[in-house]
Amino acid sequence: MVHQDQGRRGAERTCADDxxxxxxxxxxxxxxxxxxxxxxxxxxxxALVWAAVLWAWSDxxxxxxxxxxxxxxxxxxxxxxxxxxxxxxxxxxxLRRWTPTLLTLLFQAFRTRMQQSLASVWTxxxxxxxxxxxxxxxxxxxxxNEERYSPKSKLSRAAQKLRRVRRQTRRRKKEHARQRKAxxxxxxxxxxxxxxxxxxxDWRTGPSDSSERGHLVEMLAGLPLRTLITADxxxxxxxxxxxxxxxxxxxxxxxxxxxxxLKKLGYAEERGGLVYLWPNRVVRKNLPPLILRLIVVHNxxxxxxxxxxxxxxxxxxxxxxxSIYRRRxxxxxxxxxxxxxxxxxxxxxxxxxxxxxxxxWSLLGMWALGLHSHHHLVDRGVMPERISFANVxxxxxxxxxxxxxxxxxxxxxxxxxNRSLIDEYVRKNKTSRDYPRKKQEQGAGRPIIRLAxxxxxxxxxxxxNATSEKRLTA
Numbered sequence: 001m002v003h004q005d006q007g008r009r010g011a012e013r014t015c016a017d018d019x020x021x022x023x024x025x026x027x028x029x030x031x032x033x034x035x036x037x038x039x040x041x042x043x044x045x046x047a048l049v050w051a052a053v054l055w056a057w058s059d060x061x062x063x064x065x066x067x068x069x070x071x072x073x074x075x076x077x078x079x080x081x082x083x084x085x086x087x088x089x090x091x092x093x094x095l096r097r098w099t100p101t102l103l104t105l106l107f108q109a110f111r112t113r114m115q116q117s118l119a120s121v122w123t124x125x126x127x128x129x130x131x132x133x134x135x136x137x138x139x140x141x142x143x144x145n146e147e148r149y150s151p152k153s154k155l156s157r158a159a160q161k162l163r164r165v166r167r168q169t170r171r172r173k174k175e176h177a178r179q180r181k182a183x184x185x186x187x188x189x190x191x192x193x194x195x196x197x198x199x200x201x202d203w204r205t206g207p208s209d210s211s212e213r214g215h216l217v218e219m220l221a222g223l224p225l226r227t228l229i230t231a232d233x234x235x236x237x238x239x240x241x242x243x244x245x246x247x248x249x250x251x252x253x254x255x256x257x258x259x260x261x262l263k264k265l266g267y268a269e270e271r272g273g274l275v276y277l278w279p280n281r282v283v284r285k286n287l288p289p290l291i292l293r294l295i296v297v298h299n300x301x302x303x304x305x306x307x308x309x310x311x312x313x314x315x316x317x318x319x320x321x322x323s324i325y326r327r328r329x330x331x332x333x334x335x336x337x338x339x340x341x342x343x344x345x346x347x348x349x350x351x352x353x354x355x356x357x358x359x360x361w362s363l364l365g366m367w368a369l370g371l372h373s374h375h376h377l378v379d380r381g382v383m384p385e386r387i388s389f390a391n392v393x394x395x396x397x398x399x400x401x402x403x404x405x406x407x408x409x410x411x412x413x414x415x416x417x418n419r420s421l422i423d424e425y426v427r428k429n430k431t432s433r434d435y436p437r438k439k440q441e442q443g444a445g446r447p448i449i450r451l452a453x454x455x456x457x458x459x460x461x462x463x464x465n466a467t468s469e470k471r472l473t474a
Contacts, residue, residue: 003114016403019396020077020411023050025375026368028093029109037102042085043094049083049102051073056365059397063348064088073403095357097237103360107202110367114197117375119386121196124327125320127228127250131328132235134212135335136186139348139355149185151209156440164244184208187347187359190215190361193331195230196325198371198384200334203363205356213240220247228252228310230328232258238282241290245309252308252321258443261307265452267460275307275449278456288463297322305447321373330385334366337389342366347348369396376417391420 027049035045043051054070055063067088073432075083085091090194115122122128139145186208192201202214213235228254229244234260244251258286261275268291277291290447295306295318306325310316339345344362349355366389374384395416399407406414452460 009411012406014403014405015290015399015407015413016073016076017401017446018399018407019054019073019390020050022372022413023053023077024395026053026113027106027111027325027374030105030251031108033235035098040301041071041094042083043091044078045085045098045102046095047078047084048079048091048098049106051091052349052361053365053368054400056361057344057369057393057396067091069400073400076403078213091444093374094280094353095361096353099357099360100182103364106364109370110133110199111201113371113375114194114199117195118199118378120378123226124196124324125316126184127316127324128224128226129228129324130192130201130223131195131331132190132192132212132216132229133331133335134188134190134215135232135339136208137189137339137344139185139187139352140348140350141185141348143186145350145355147181149187149212149355150183154206155293156173156297187355188212188215189359189363190219191331191334192216192229193334194220195330196384197370197374197378198330199374200363200367204228205359213237216240217243220244220249223247223249228316228324230325232328238277238279238290240301241277242409244349245290248461250309250316252310252316252325254444255305255307255326255447257446257448258444260445261292261294261447261449262289262362262450262452264457265460268459271311274311276452277459283459288467289460290446294447295321297325302443303415303446305444307447338362338366339395341390369393373417373420376414377426380418382421386422386424388420388422392417397419 027046030046030049032045037043037045049071051067051074055066058066059068060066060069063466071084071086071091076226078084119369139149146277153186154421188206188207188208188210189203189211191198191203194201202219204210204218206215216229216231216235217240217406225248227249228251229249233254233256235253236255239249241251241253252300258275260279262278263275264270265278267276268287273293273295275292276289276291282289290309291311292307292309293311296308297304297318304325306321307368308316308321310321342365344359344361347355347358348359369388369392370387373387373395398411398416399413
């Protein structure tokens, strides 16, 4: 789309031009032809996406002020006859209507950009590694948000009845207060995070009592070949792991005392570290065991137990598996950036539909920031771990604040990004300082590992023979 100032000869380049150049690159792979607005719509698809991304990047305190800033910048990048409407309500209404479609198109475009522009960090030790984890995002405590995002199990009939009773006894008031305290609305966010680049890959949302395991199953379709999913001790279970393996993926998961494993079952060729997941409920259904490899890693204070479906050490050594699991911590940092640096720990939308829109575009905004800055810096040989999200965000927000003016010397967007690195200064260990400490959480513990019984070995052999016969007859 032609910038309105490009037709003027000698027009001085402004900070807005830097933003438009970044947005053009970010959205260059989007298939705009698949989006058709009404003929009388004042917004175009491209302008809507640009404004929504700038809306997410803005640091104004209210959503309305963020929109006003994003619209002012966006309108400078399009001809005056395409000037978008000034109404924030019209903007959010259009986003509610088109965000599902735009999410699909932007996911495809961003992933294509990642594969092409970040090829050097696309894989880790030959694997396409994704980390899975979930977290809660707060929303204002309005009636609509409570009905949509509160835990459904907490909304008892007694609590609903108490709401309708005007005069309550002291005992009922205490019960009502307890129910209200438990009825906190949050959006549960489960994400697949690309370990190599440090950028999102996919996510799912739902009420605060959503199943992060169920969300992960929904995101398994269409993953690239040689995908390795790594996760913490919350992503365990026969059904979940079987879904991962059936989708053609491999897993690397931490296990603890909530997992029971068998060894010496004889279902596969026995070798060092080979274990099986075969719960009793699965045995009763005559389903085969899952064949896994146990890896024990010491983190300096305690052993960490990992299991992987990659049985060959030549394809995934213990050292590489331990390194990949340590890098999984990056998704925790991403959530910290989202909640603290990007200030999305609690959203501002009072409407449940708008809250979901705000969250989706906040995540897309973070993805767009990372995608453009990583493309620029990784090409220069900078590893993603050295890129400072706070400095990158500060660089784009600086260009937004000064969008009307030419950038000062050494302060255009490219130069600001060049300086958006984490310094290499080695900090001292602060554990000896005597300021208050948070209560240390207990580790996942050690998995329960048992030798297979004679009955289990016999049943496993019968299942193995039956499976072999089915393959021969097929």
